[in-house]
Amino acid sequence: MERRAAFVLLGMLYLAGTLVTVQAVTYTGASVVHEGQPWTIECSGLKPDDMIRWTRNGQSLEPELASGQLVVNSVVGTGSSTLRATHATGNHDGDYKCSPDSNDVFHLWIYFDVKIRVLTSQDTPLVMECANRTAGAKVAWFKDDVPIYTALSDNEDDIKLDNDTGTLELLKSDDDLLGNYTCKAHNSSTEYRIVPKPTAYMTESISVVEGEKLTLVCGGKQSPGIKVSWTFGDQNYTRSKGRVKIGRDPEKGIYGTVLTVENIEMNDRGNVYCRVSYNWSDFDENHMAEAHTFLRIKDKLAALWPFLGICAEVVVLCAIILVYEKKRNKAELEESDTDQSPDTKATPNKDSEVRQRK
Numbered sequence: 001m002e003r004r005a006a007f008v009l010l011g012m013l014y015l016a017g018t019l020v021t022v023q024a025v026t027y028t029g030a031s032v033v034h035e036g037q038p039w040t041i042e043c044s045g046l047k048p049d050d051m052i053r054w055t056r057n058g059q060s061l062e063p064e065l066a067s068g069q070l071v072v073n074s075v076v077g078t079g080s081s082t083l084r085a086t087h088a089t090g091n092h093d094g095d096y097k098c099s100p101d102s103n104d105v106f107h108l109w110i111y112f113d114v115k116i117r118v119l120t121s122q123d124t125p126l127v128m129e130c131a132n133r134t135a136g137a138k139v140a141w142f143k144d145d146v147p148i149y150t151a152l153s154d155n156e157d158d159i160k161l162d163n164d165t166g167t168l169e170l171l172k173s174d175d176d177l178l179g180n181y182t183c184k185a186h187n188s189s190t191e192y193r194i195v196p197k198p199t200a201y202m203t204e205s206i207s208v209v210e211g212e213k214l215t216l217v218c219g220g221k222q223s224p225g226i227k228v229s230w231t232f233g234d235q236n237y238t239r240s241k242g243r244v245k246i247g248r249d250p251e252k253g254i255y256g257t258v259l260t261v262e263n264i265e266m267n268d269r270g271n272v273y274c275r276v277s278y279n280w281s282d283f284d285e286n287h288m289a290e291a292h293t294f295l296r297i298k299d300k301l302a303a304l305w306p307f308l309g310i311c312a313e314v315v316v317l318c319a320i321i322l323v324y325e326k327k328r329n330k331a332e333l334e335e336s337d338t339d340q341s342p343d344t345k346a347t348p349n350k351d352s353e354v355r356q357r358k
Contacts, residue, residue: 024102024104027042027098027104033109034111035088037088038084038085038086039088041082041106042080042081043082043083044079045079046079046098050101050102052072052099053098054083055097056094071085083098092110095107104240113191114180115192117195118197118278118286119177119195120196120286124170126194128181129166130166131188131190133166141183145182158171158176168181168183178194196221198223199220200289202272202274205293207298208295208298209297211300213263216258218291220291225278226278230244230246230275232261233267233268238256243262247259265297266299269295271295272294275290276289277289
C-alpha cells in the first residue's frame, strides 16, 4: 500500500509539473496605436528558465534594438518583460512574442491618420474635402505626390476640382483613380487613400478529421489596411484567443486573413465566416465583403471502420472455409472407413475347400 501511495504521489507531482510547463504568458498594452505615438507591450507570467527574446512575425528585433528604435526592459525574478517604442511606425505593425517557449502572441495595430475611402459605382461622385482650410485659401491636390492634373492627365474627365471650396470629386469608378491623395493648404494637409471594394472567397465546404488542425485562408482582392474578422463557433474573432489563432498571409502580408484552429472537435461543425472591410464598424455592403464555408468534421476512426469491416469479412470467410474443410475432411474419413469394411471380412479358404471335396 505504501509503495502504491508513493506512485500515486509521484504521478500527481508529475501532472502538476506538466501543468506549470504549459502555462501561457499574458500580454498587456494598447493593441491599436496611432502612427508617431509611443507604445508599450508588457509580457508577464514567464518562468525563471524561460528565454526572453522578443520577435515580430517570427523575426528577430536585434537591428531595431541595437539602433535604439525599440527598448526592452526585463527584471530578473519578476517573470515579466517590457518592449516599448517612442514613435510608432508602419514597420511596428505585427505579431509580437516575448519568448520562443510560448505560443501566445500579441498583435499591434498601427493606425495611420489617412482617410480611407472605398471607390464604388454606388458612391460616385466621391467627394474629398480639404480639412482645416480657411475660406478663400488656395489648395493644391496631389495623387501619389504628383500634381493631380499631371498624375491624371489621361483621366481629366473623371475628376472635378472646385476652386471655391477646395473639394475634389471623383466622378467615375475607375482603377486609374485608386491611390493616395493629398490636399495641401496653408499650414495644413489632408491625406486620403482611395481603395477598391474588397472581395472575399473561400471554398464552399471543407472536411477536417477530429483532433487535427483547421487552416482557412480568406482570399480575394484586398489592399493593405484591410481589416478581417472571423466568425467561428458563433463567436467573432479579430485576434487570437485560445485555440483559435489569427495569422498573417505570408504571400500578401495582410494580417487576419489566415485562421487556424487547433484540435478540431465534433461540435465545431458548422458555418465559418470571414468578413473584410476597411473599418470593422462599416457594414455597408458596398464597402465590405463576406465569404463563408461549411466545416464538416470526420470521426477520427472513420478511416478505420472500412479496414475493420474488411478484416471482419476476412475472419468470417476464413471461419467458413475452416468449418467447411473440417466437415469435408470428416466426411472423407467416414467414407474411407465405410469402403474398407468389406475388405476386412473373413473369406473362405478355397484350397481347403478343394481338399475336403476330394
